[in-house]
Amino acid sequence: MNNWIHSWRAAVRIARRDAWRFKGRSFLVLAMIALPILGVSAADLTLRTSELSTEERMARTLGAADARIIDPDYGGVPIFQHPVEETSTPVGDYENKPWPEGRTDVTKSFPAGSTVLTDSTGMGKVRTAHGILQTEIRELKADDPMARGILSLQDGRFPQKADEVAATTHFLESSGLGIGSTVAARGLDREYRIVGSYELPNDLKADQLNALPGTFLGPLGKALDAAGMSSTGTSTTHLLALPRSGGSDGFTWNMVKDANAKGVMVMSRAVALDPPADSDVPMFQQDGWGNYGNSAAADAAALAAAGTVVGLAMLEICLLAGPAFAVGARRSRRQLGLVGANGGDRRHIRAIVLAGGLVIGAVAAVVGTVLGLILAFALQPVLEESFGQRFGAFDVRPLELLGIGLLAVLTGLLAAVVPAVTASRQTVLASLTGRRGVRRSNRVLPLVGLAAVLLGGAIALYGSVVSDQFIIVAGGSALAELGVVAMTPALVGLFGRTGRWLPLSPRLALRDAVRNRGRTAPAVAAVLAAVAGTVAVATYQASDDAQQRAAYEARLPHGAVSVVVTEGGGRDVPAVSDAVQKNLPVDVRVDVNRIVVGKATCEMYGDAEGCGRHEVVIPVANQCPLWVYQPDGSDASDKYTKAERRKLAQDWRCKETPSSAYTESGLVIADAKLLKVLEIDDPAAEKALAEGRVVTFARTMVDAKGKLGIRLITDIDKADAAMAKGQEPPGRIASFDTYQAASGTESYGLAGIVPPAAAKAAGITTVPFGTYFSTDRMPSTEQRQKLDDELSKTGANAELHVEEGFVSKGSIVLLALTVFAGLITIGAAGIATGLAQADAEADLKTLAAVGAPPRVRRTLSGFQCGVVAVMGVLLGSAAGVLPAIGLRLTERRQQMSWYETALDLGGLVDMPHVPIIIPWTTLAALLVAVPLGAALLAAAVTRSRGALARRAAT
Incomplete structure (x- = not known):
């Protein structure tokens, strides 16, 4: 035991001295390990600090009070309430009774002396x-x-x-x-x-x-x-x-239940700090209620997701840091050989290399944790402003930070495992003479990788074509990606065969990368993993963006503007419309009115006293059979079979339903200029409006004689009672001659346009509703800001809409992903280039000795970096498209299944459009811009001339 301790102590001393001796390489590895630790520790501190304790939450809600008394507006009936959350429900069954409502006298729940x-x-x-x-x-x-x-x-x-x-x-x-x-x-x-x-x-x-x-x-x-x-x-x-005399325990749970019996809800500090058992909460004993915390399945899923992220991060670090330890071991091979020559065996050499990972991992843990503390503290005010709330007290949890630090140490050890085993297998003679010997590629690993690719692809294909489970596609894609990573050394060798057609510098760079697969393959695999994830998310995001673009429904033609005011009987419409015309580049203006029944100041849906409503009378022959009212309250679609419901869903009476996007009936009062704003080129419609006929955009509104009826309902209660009995609601019906617009005319949500003269002749009361504008050009941001200022001065509750078309929110996501992948690619390629320069210093000196110009060194470095980037990006792009396509196919199957089910039930839904879009712009940036940028950056930071070396002693 003592010998083991002494040998490891010596190994750590040797590793510490070696790390200090080669500061550049040590700093590179330390930065790779410390950066993720910095991010994780800062995230942990920020998360814990943002989580308010119960005391802090109560202080912000109750101040220094013992409780907050709340009226749930149930009219004083007894209630059940949640002990901690502000949730309550009246006691009793109100399924067939009016829901209790009304004010409660909360003063009767105040304890004496409070x-x-x-x-x-x-x-x-x-x-x-x-x-x-x-x-x-x-x-x-x-x-x-x-x-x-x-x-x-x-x-x-x-x-x-x-x-x-x-x-x-x-x-x-x-x-x-x-x-x-x-x-x-x-x-x-x-x-x-x-x-x-x-x-x-x-x-x-x-x-x-x-x-x-x-x-x-x-x-x-x-x-x-x-x-x-x-x-x-x-x-x-x-x-x-509460009064403090008598040793008060605060507003206890029994006191809360007493207040609940009086119809009062209480938020108590004492109950929040010491919640009652679930068995003592009446709400939790009712059907449909319960104290639902995180389920075991949800916790397991969250833990699995966290474990996956941590595992991928460690894999990425090991792939990047492992070659650095390998190069370090080769640079120290004479020292390791001396250890073997003086009686050290393989386990001592392994211990020295592993100790290097231990030392750098430990330093990275300390540096990353300290920097994480500083970063979290410095960013707290910024994050608070961003999230819109103050965090709690700065919460440092030593055990969690210790666990994160141990993760850095473990990562350093794992990254040094393969180099340690490789160094221990080298003979003492080869180590002392500097010979690398004959190295053969592992023939088993590529075969295992190929099998993983085939199996993963088959699983992903099964998940996307047969199953509806996303997890199957994700698991198969991950397995296939790991297979590609395992095949990377063999694929790097295949890339080397293209060197015969390249000029000198890129040919040397490619051959050097192939010859030293121990440091090239992990760097390529790291780039592959980063690019594959980015391409997968970018492909899915681009496809989802295209789906949303296709589903977007414009409210107006591009660049058109509408402003509506639904309160105050339209008295503010003229001022609002003038403000819009004054501040925006208006071309055509058309004022629009709406129909009111009763008082001229009635709001839009006639819910105030003395107000009525209006509706379009749909002829019986035009009513959708699936929606016909049934006196017994049953669903009309229940009378039909699945096949009949599917057929009726394609019936024009069910598909061409009148829209009510603007007013309660979808009708507005306007002249022919509205057609110009809506970009409806129909001379016959303009003529019809001029002649006093209504222009309709839905066939179901017009009867066989070409008439449209508008029912004016003055007594809403009587109308609702009649409709409940399946009868026609009482009210005068105004009839109009119509012109039916061509099928498929884009009306942007309008059901029809009623000429002002026709409405007046029918005795219909109208009030200003708003104004529509066409513009010469899209309003600028400055114009919008000035208009908002003008509208605020009017004091009207105006709804302004400027049709900008579909605005993609995914472009920022795609840009961020591209930048992220680019940084990882440049970083990994730069690391591989730096290691290649350190490993190939003798070759570079040989080139200088035989007369190669100084720029060869810079050019060679640039191509070494570019070669790694190109190989990683190509393989990553191919590996990343597979999971995205699989997920989209699975999503298409799911949505088609929902669509078929909706048709069977008589629902009127559109066939889902789930496209698969390859983000060629993102791929082009990754395939061209990123490798080119990495190569130019490496060439720029490389010195043209290296230091002259003296001949090594033999």
């Missing part, structure tokens, strides 16, 4: 330096000790008077205001002075104003009600602190 603090929130449109900003208004006495921790004061103070407010820092940034400025809400003449800024720790991007209770929301609500505008939607909860 201190209560009201917390109310609502929404309001606040005037700012730029216009109007939709803002949350919170009435809470924030400087009360009970509220400490809910709002975090940044500057100034919290309000202490009725005409003072504090604002979040994000509100001040968005509004252009500051401390000392005044704000006023739309509809309220009263102004408030901003006296401080604060932030919400859980929502740094919130636009919120804080005021004293009763000073903002109450007056604003009264002003909005008087103006007939929508209310603030105020909600109120109560913070509660």
